[in-house]
Amino acid sequence: MNPSRIQRALISVSDKVGLVPFARGLHRLGAEIISTGGTAKLLKGQGIPVKEISAFTGFPEILDGRVKTLHPKVHGGILARRQDAKHRAQARKLGLKMIDLVVVNLYPFEQVARGRNAALAELIEQIDIGGVALIRSAAKNFESVGIVSRPGQYVAVLEELAKNRGALSEETRRRLAVEAFAETAYYDSVIHQALTHRIGTKSAWPQKMVLGASVRQVLRYGENPHQAGAWYGWSAAVCGAAGLGQATQLHGKELSFNNLLDLDAALQLVSAFRKPCAAVIKHMNPCGVACASSLKQAFLNAFASDPLSAFGGIVGFNRVVDPAAAKAVVASGFLECLIAPGYEAGALKLLKAKKNLRIIQVPASGFRPAQRSLQIKQIGGGLLVQQPDEAVAPPARWRLATTARPSWVCTVMICMPAVWPPTLWTLMPGTISLSPSTKTTRPS
Numbered sequence: 001m002n003p004s005r006i007q008r009a010l011i012s013v014s015d016k017v018g019l020v021p022f023a024r025g026l027h028r029l030g031a032e033i034i035s036t037g038g039t040a041k042l043l044k045g046q047g048i049p050v051k052e053i054s055a056f057t058g059f060p061e062i063l064d065g066r067v068k069t070l071h072p073k074v075h076g077g078i079l080a081r082r083q084d085a086k087h088r089a090q091a092r093k094l095g096l097k098m099i100d101l102v103v104v105n106l107y108p109f110e111q112v113a114r115g116r117n118a119a120l121a122e123l124i125e126q127i128d129i130g131g132v133a134l135i136r137s138a139a140k141n142f143e144s145v146g147i148v149s150r151p152g153q154y155v156a157v158l159e160e161l162a163k164n165r166g167a168l169s170e171e172t173r174r175r176l177a178v179e180a181f182a183e184t185a186y187y188d189s190v191i192h193q194a195l196t197h198r199i200g201t202k203s204a205w206p207q208k209m210v211l212g213a214s215v216r217q218v219l220r221y222g223e224n225p226h227q228a229g230a231w232y233g234w235s236a237a238v239c240g241a242a243g244l245g246q247a248t249q250l251h252g253k254e255l256s257f258n259n260l261l262d263l264d265a266a267l268q269l270v271s272a273f274r275k276p277c278a279a280v281i282k283h284m285n286p287c288g289v290a291c292a293s294s295l296k297q298a299f300l301n302a303f304a305s306d307p308l309s310a311f312g313g314i315v316g317f318n319r320v321v322d323p324a325a326a327k328a329v330v331a332s333g334f335l336e337c338l339i340a341p342g343y344e345a346g347a348l349k350l351l352k353a354k355k356n357l358r359i360i361q362v363p364a365s366g367f368r369p370a371q372r373s374l375q376i377k378q379i380g381g382g383l384l385v386q387q388p389d390e391a392v393a394p395p396a397r398w399r400l401a402t403t404a405r406p407s408w409v410c411t412v413m414i415c416m417p418a419v420w421p422p423t424l425w426t427l428m429p430g431t432i433s434l435s436p437s438t439k440t441t442r443p444s
Contacts, residue, residue, distance in 0.1 A: 010069070018154050033049065113235075185212070213232035276319050277317070277318045314338075
């Protein structure tokens with residue numbers, strides 16, 4: 001008999017999307033289904049025969065469901081090596097029944113933790129124990145057992161089972177096992193990071209660096225066309241509503257690797273200013289940055305700093321874009337992307353007239369400085385980690401380090417000729433105002 005043929009499946013899921021047709025397909029292929037609590041109730045209600053876990057183990061679910069699958073008959077049936085004569089003999093002696101397929105997804109810890117007001121006790125109850133144990137047991141014994149750890153796998157698994165008369169290939173079982181370990185590793189990383197913020201010591205340099213991210217988008221290519229690329233995002237349960245991870249694209253073509261780098265630079269820059277601000281970014285460097293009484297004027301000032309380099313650049317605003325600012329953007333020529341906390345209806349209509357303009361919206365709460373607790377860079381064999389550079393030096397503390405007076409007024413990643421109109425020199429991060437260097441060697 002083919003040892004990979006599914007004769008018995010254990011199903012215990014939190015996310016029940018797509019489960020009913022998958023379970024019905026297993027039943028039609030002759031698999032006995034064992035299930036727990038709400039999953040069993042759902043399947044029975046759909047007319048799918050199910051044996052409840054307490055009937056299978058001979059032991060009731062206890063402690064409000066905290067313990068239900070943590071039983072030797074469950075894990076023995078999963079972990080027993082079918083090719084091992086000693087295992088088979090011990091299973092017969094103990095009355096263990098083999099479980100050939102485990103279908104489990106975990107408690108929604110991440111979704112609950114995403115709510116900033118979730119009580120610690122509520123979070124603790126969303127830490128899955130039995131589900132993680134089931135996934136790891138099945139993944140460890142991939143030689144004989146299949147593990148389905150997310151709903152997105154249902155269709156492909158069921159199609160293969162139907163094609164192979166109820167069996168999964170060794171290649172598929174190996175692949176599912178690797179994906180399952182990724183599921184539990186990510187799940188634990190989110191728990192670790194979320195609880196560190198709630199109850200941990202918040203050590204600046206933890207002994208174990210836990211990085212958990214999930215794919216947000218597979219990109220057309222990386223920094224160059226010959227490089228593959230993808231965009232991964234940190235869990236919102238950890239980083240909150242800040243940054244590009246919470247972005248929504250409202251218009252335009254798919255974002256590229258370089259678009260995302262420039263959009264992040266624009267977002268980080270304009271979020272540092274309290275007054276209406278605009279920044280024009282090209283290859284992660286500002287062509288111009290300006291604050292003014294209106295977004296339109298801020299954009300015009302920033303764009304005029306270096307209109308030649310601004311061609312094909314990225315524009316960031318720290319306010320909801322109004323029609324006046326949108327008209328100025330449209331009239332400026334070719335731009336790749338626009339990012340802002342929102343767009344008035346009239347402004348969005350004007351901007352969408354530019355077919356190739358990618359329009360990105362990030363919630364206003366995402367326009368906050370210092371959202372990243374640590375900055376990480378990869379080197380061969382490891383990571384370099386540092387605290388973000390949040391130092392602010394007011395102009396009164398600036399010192400001219402040369403004897404020659406500058407012919408340019410430079411500040412905060414922006415340089416402008418001293419012969420340009422004073423309206424282009426104003427950069428106001430709340431309290432700082434810069435003037436041309438004509439009477440002193442230090443901005444006033």
